[in-house]
Amino acid sequence: MKRKYITLLSLSIMLVCQTSCSDFFDQMPTDRLTYNDLFESKASTEKALATVYVYLPDEFAQRLAADGRHTTPGIWTAGCDEAEYYWDFVPSHLVNNNTITPKSSIVSSYWEKYYAGISAAGRFIQGAPQCKDMEQNLLAQWIEEARALRAMYYFYLLRIYGPIPILSDDPISMDAPLEKVQLPRNSVEECVEYIVSEFDKVLDSGCLPEKSLTYNCGRIDNSIVMAFKAEVLQYAASDLYNGKNSFVAQLRNKDGKKLFPEDISDEAVKAKWRRAATASKAFIDRFVPGNYDLTKVYTNGVLNAYLSCRDAVRGEDFTNTEMIFYRINTDYSLMQYDRTPRHTGAVGSGYRASGGLGASQQMVDAFFMANGKLPISGYTDNGKTPVLNPNTGYEDSGFSSESYVDETGTILAPNGVLKAWVGREPRFYVNITFSGQKWLNTEEGAFYSDFSYDGNSGLHGGECPPTGYCVRKNAPLGAWNTGKQICIMLRLAQVYLNYVEALNECEPTHADILTYLNLIRERAGIPTYGSKVGQLPVPSTQNEMREAIRAERRVELAFESSRYFDVRRWGIAEDTENMPLYGMYVNGNGNDFYKRTWFENRIFEKKMYFFPIPQGDIDIDKELVQNPGWSADV
Template identity: 50%
Template sequence: MNNNIYINIIGLALTFLTISSCSDYLNQVPSDIVTLEKVYETRNGVLDNLATVYSSMPAEFEDRWTASGGANGTSGAWNAGCDDAEFIWDFNGAQNINNGSLNGETGFVYDYWNKWYKGIRAATSFIENIHICKVLEPGDLEQWIAEARAVRAIYYYYLLRLYGPVPIIENSISEQAPLSELNTPRNSVEEVVAYILSELDIAINNGLQVNIKQNSSETVTSADKGLGHIDQAIARVFKIQTRMLAASDLFNGTNDFYASLTNNDGKKLFPSYTQEQKRQLWENAATEARSFIDDYVGKGYDLTRKYTDGKLDPYLSYREAVRGATSELTNFSGTTSAAEMIWFNRQGNASTMHYNRTPKHFGYADGVRCSGGMAATQEAVDAYFMANGLKPISGYQSDEKTPIINSTSGYTEEGFSTEDYKDPVTGRVLAPKGVWNAWVNREPRFYADITFDGQKWLYTGSGDVYTGLQYTGNSGRGTGNANDYSKTGYVVRKSAPTTVWSNNDRVSIMLRMAQIYLDYAEALHESNPGSPDILKYLNLIRERAGIPQYGGGAGQLPIPANMRQAIRDERRVELAFENNRYFDLRRWCIAEESQGKAIHGMNINKNGEEFFVRTKVEDRYFEKKNYFFPLPLKDRTINKELVQNPGW
């Protein structure tokens, strides 16, 4: 194993994601501490070390700077590393994924591995040494050991998801340990999954708070017990995520490419389950998700719902669900994202994400003038439903560009709108008069997630701004900074600011309630396809989204014949640009269908009607080996027992 995995945590200066008030986070670990006794001398010193344990948790505000920048460099290449999006900048790590240049020597291949194992090391050291502190208050020891144990298990989850089965290291290894102690083989998928679940269960049953959202108003914001600490609810959500991985085709032995992967001693690393065993894995995931829903919905957790004039406002509800305003972290009423979000991270700068998702708007006020460098693909745009709940595009012709239009949906790519398209609930203008008809009469989530040519910008404090994405438009390739524009003629709008872009009063939402509903529906369909809960929880997502539900009632759409695809379609839209699709495509083992082909957009080198032509942006590369990252060369050079993933 990497000889950097277990060294003393003394002197590490890394920030924590918990809060001591609505917006004040723990200070950094002092840099002049030189002994373990000094580190654990005070209760605050223990909290600072717990901060170090948490500090490698992913935060996605800075995904432009893959595995670098702020937030301890844990931001991912996931949104632009799949068919959801494309960054303009060549330095973004997603380019390595998309063009096939990724390998075991790629910097961020090592960075994720190293940082999560550093987090594992820090957690183990914390668990082994917290007893040194003699001034802890009642309950501190049990709670904080349980948190460190849960965090360590979650780091293993992230490693498993990205690299496949990995070595489990349970004890501290000295920096001066002989090489023989560093030669640690990979554990099997079954062993890693069992370890994660077991460690989370131990933490749940031995110290984790039940539900921080139900704490007193003083405690919910405290540095030692409040938001940002892992509680039983968060640990249980990661049990769901782990079981979803274990049940999926990439991990359950279905993918033949990994069936023969063994350690040097011949130990198989992927399972050989029967169909009944695979079904049981899905049933376990469904049971885990249903148990969470039963125990927590209505107790600080629910889908965010906002109302206008007494009516559910789907557009605002969905936008609010992913906003994560720090100033509203303790408002669990159900009208803010605080109710829906389960796991979040304060690390990193929200303004970086805002900069990526706010168009160039050349010539306008600073508060609305940015880059728009995170482009949504045409394929992502096509995935959104129409206002009537139907899919506009059923597929593509052999050129993989020309859409096969669902004639019953009402979708058209002919002409331009002659009047404003208004929200049927509130009357707000969602698509101004004169925009391309392909962007009219779409579902509310489309208007919350996609900035298209001619759309009005969100922040109007310095006047109304309409985004121009044609070549000489205010945000087009031919205007202003040549390094800042959308490569597809669309900009990702989801989570973009309704204020000036530099507003940093945000947390990065990593897991929210909508995902758990979709996890439950998927797991239930794979294990018990006749269950009425499948439609119930799928329809809860669609109801909040403001589109017709499935069923046999008045105003409902016919129940889909292919329910698996319906669930996946809903998941793609609801969780778009939230770092999910990259991993969904892989765990379903269907990445070849979308990753190994071109992405498209508008013709950004043209103005007028010539702009509105589907145009190839780039070819994308995918081989079977790309289902997992390679293991980093640095560690394989040290650890001779660390076998490489196939194909690398």
């Protein structure tokens, strides 16, 4: 590994950030100080801690992943079967088209930045005790925040690259000889145990608050640590990491050390899932409902599922009871530009953007009907023709003759739209803007999006969703180009879904599976599973329940940077990511627009389960082995 990744890339500090938690996360390192200067005072020590935080992801900026900034936005939303960007420069295209290589800048970007964050954290943990200018209990808290962040950065590397080198807790000197920085990869089990043990040290220290309050908003607390611990164990139990994926499982270091688990017996795999389930349940028992609960909005005493699901992912303030881990004060103009259609002819500029992030037809089809049933069971003709589930009420042709209104009086779909977009579950209307839908911003009157070729947001006019559908989740309720927002990266619904998935793999008859899966469905306003009147039949086998859980997760966490990693850790990306993607016919007007139309062939090879290790590091660190299937030339 390059020496610069192991040593602190920059002994730099943040601009003044003591009085405002928004400043704490919103600045970039600007200066270079000596090691001793970093911990001279309380103020400089806090700035050094802020440098550790700066590498947290900013998922509102995914269009500009790998653009050289210190933050680490992903390529995850448009890098899977959920969506596609209009613009050619977006790095997710490299993954979708199978043109990524070990020399691609996106490959080195995450590697460099997360190891820089790890190095910054290690330097802080080692050096902060030198500070004599602050309260010891606060100093201890800051050190544990840095420890937790370091473990989180290792987890981010693990899920992108697979097993990675774990650095010494004592940072290697910048003057160390080259042979001191020749590091092999640690095994998956070593990586997981190290990360989990670091989280346990933080929890056992008693130094962090249970949940950070508004004056310390966004900082690491015990709830975040426990939620991330459960996430790590969820990945460790999944097929990509537990040794059952035969393609990656044979990876070895140059000395022959096997990097994936050898014991793939049912008993061993179940033990991993049991450990993951226990970790998720420990979070639930400790923090729900005292600290967290699913967001629910009521209209005249009736659950408004649409508003509940919409508000669950919004972070305008700190009243959201569902958000666990988040980045505060994030500039969301990039994301809102991507998700606000062009709206040529709209009165106000706050209505007019690009709509350049398009949802795929496959993602549109994945949402349930209002009766809780899936409308489509699969496809024929290489993904083009949907296989309709009977008795769901789904119609894929014709237009509605009246507005579709929920029981609270909310109009979910206006009169005259395609029948396929009528009678769907509330989450569909939270996540998807379709042609004919009323726009969210009504400050200067109602405006309706039209994605047909000559429409107000169609291809003829320029930027538009390449699929004929625009991603709507987290789109602005007002002007797209104003304000900042909290970027939520982990919320309670994900913990519930992790828990039921893990339970189904280790104890498929456990009653909690239905309990927590139904909590998600109940909040979404669709029928739950059970034997009572109005409920849907419970999936009868472990495999059927597995598919039900995955289907629920797909729509509940849509466009939240989950799907990219889920299909990989489950080992199904060869099916979901290796097929044509479809949308509406964006070159057509009138009825022609509503034809399911191919827009891109997605290519996925087995090697793409993990990113390659950056070629520059392979060249320098002679102990590093490359991930299977990758070479310097491909």
